[in-house]
Amino acid sequence: MLSLTRRNPEFRRLFLAHTVSRSGDAFNTVALVVLVFELTGSGRGVAAVAMFEVLPVLLIGPIAGFAADKVSRRHLMVGADLVRAGAAAALLLAAASLPAVFAVALVLSAAAVVFNPAASSLVADVVDSNDLITANSALWSAAVVAQVIFAPLAGVVIAASDVRTAFAINSATFVVSAALLIGLRSGRAPATIEALGWSGALGGVRVVRRHPLLRRLLIVQVLAALSAGATSGLLVVLAQQRLGVGPGGFGLLLAAIGVGAAMGPVLLRRFIKVGDRRWLFGPYLLRGGVDVALATVTSPAIAGSALVVYGVSTSTGMVAYQSTVQGAVPAEIRGRSLALFDVAWNGARLVSLAAGGIIADAVDVRWVYFGAAGLLFAAALVGFAAPLDTHQRQFSSR
Known part of the structure; x- marks a missing residue:
């Protein structure tokens, strides 16, 4: 993975910007939760932050995808970084006001919604198709390692000073990311999109609907999100x-997921193939098995070991999925297509969170995990329903 950053200076800039920005995100995630809990003393306040982070994906996701195809992706990413830098800096002055904190959380999330499809689309612009797996493995591993290292560090920084220090660090990382991205020279020119308004914004829907493999991937992603939203939210x-x-044991369980997620692309990258359903859909079988194990065991050690497997399967599946979508979708429609997947994932995740909470309170949290396993097994079944060579032909003849 490091060889790609050495021989491709444009990807190196993108990789460094991504890593710096993700490191700041880790500080921001911890600081926001701590601050809101300090201001409200309520779990509902913390849940409200999560809601403000998901809503922009649903509300402006299609528009953000449209922008990623219509406007220079580099300029879009730099602008989003600068907006996030300003929003994070605003918390230095408004950290005592709960409405201001919620407003900043909304702005940060909205800017991320604009940034993400542009960034994902740009990967395929700056690397060759043969390097997509390597590039996505590097980006995913960097994000996970940053989370594992800097989330605990954020807690130490907050304990030693206060949340404002964490917000200042986050703001600075966005400025550094923007400075790195300004120097990017690669990337396609903005697309000429004849249809404006919702017709143009929903162009990704038409592409995914007409492409059998992408259509199948979308269905599978929704099933997986209906599973993962509840299980991730209710792991505590x-x-x-x-x-x-x-709390200490819960932190170790989260760390187990992070360790597995970091290991997956590093150990298995050379075996992952773009468009190969074994890597696209096989991980759902493993994740379903992990959910069954979590619903039945009472040993923290066994649960932690299972979560390492969960992390490995999640990261390898994500690298295969991301590389497949980037390679299958034409450059001029890639932003809108990726945004469609983001909207579908987050919408299903929101439904899952609500349903999971009701089931856990009404029956038992174990049944949330049993139900989640069933959804993951269903996702694998949908994915494996067509022969392997059919999927490969669909991908190669796009």
């Missing part, structure tokens, strides 16, 4: 009620 409940561990 499972840790306490079933595994008998407190």
